[in-house]
Amino acid sequence: MPEPVTEQGEHTLDLWQGAWIAALVTGVVVWGLIFWVVVRYRRRSDDEIPVQTRYNLPLEIFYTVAPIMMVIVFFAQTVRVQNIVLDEDTPPDQTIGVVGFQWSWAFNYALDDENGDGVSETDRYVWEAGTAGYIPTLYVPEGSTTRFELSSPDVIHDFGVPGFLIKMDVIPGRDNSFQVTPKRLGEFAGKCYELCGTYHSRMLFNVQVVPQEEYDAYLQTLVDAGRETDAPITGGEFVRTQAGAPTDETEGAAE
Structure with missing residues (x-):
């Protein structure tokens, strides 16, 4: 293990x-x-x-x-x-929405968490998403509790990080979630554990456990890059359009 x-x-x-x-x-x-x-x-x-x-x-x-x-x-x-x-009685310090789509990941970070419960008070979010040729990185602060809210617009995926010793299905139409409290800085690998289609092997992501200051600075870089939205991105079409993920047409052309 x-x-x-x-x-x-x-x-x-x-x-x-x-x-x-x-x-x-x-x-x-x-x-x-x-x-x-x-x-x-x-x-x-x-x-x-x-x-x-x-x-x-x-x-x-x-x-x-x-x-x-x-x-x-x-x-x-x-x-x-x-x-x-799977205890979620303790309010998280931040909530990250995880979207699994064919065939990559998108991460939504809530901003302006005034109540300290991981929920944005002003409906402001920033996002990061992977593409066919780009593996996204998920940032998590060390020593604080992060809740992952999982969703999928297409088929069943499975969000897991071996170093966290937990994985959970990402099921369309079902709200699954879990919380983790990282206790060590470092970079870790994550992937989809559910065979979800032709390019299942592309569904990789990296995890950076960083100090709180670095986490806040990273969110600011997403704001500066124009990745701010009024609601978390949850649909595959938005992710495909904004992040340049492969469509059926481009996949056919590539083949």
Whole structure:
């Protein structure tokens, strides 16, 4: 597993490691019993064939109840970690709208967050979008909570960053979201985890976890570049037109 970059990812890593430890302990016990029986009860030249037992009720009860108890424990721990990782009760410091479209990504950043809840008070947003030949970069400030609101205008995509140890489907007509709190500066790779069409392999993006001052400066560069809108961009046609993403006609011409 990658080293978790976010606070939420630490809980995912703990669950992963705990599951592997439990599985290895179970495996060692089973392997030990197998080898012990092979050695202890191996056939000897002077041995008579032992009495053949059709069933052993206590043993059958044990190997039925024990796996059920293990599944219950695994399920309970998974639900506990899921509730922690997907908790959105804490108001985010900023919200970024993520649009997955065929075949790249667009990111909407809210401006003038006066209430500190990640929602723009003046309906001002800036955006960044990828194209067929350009991999976009998502900026996230270190040490603060960012909510990703996921949407798609065409087919199902999947937004994920391996370093965050979380990914989530981007489904047309459904509002999916999750929050992360990065705890380490750096550059990380992201991609679409859902086979979404011919150019699925192009759906890459980079993530820059930067200090708050650098994050604010980046948003200002988008304002200066004329990337400001009154509403977050959510439609594929707007993204194709503004960002120069490939259309069906240009893809056919390129082929």
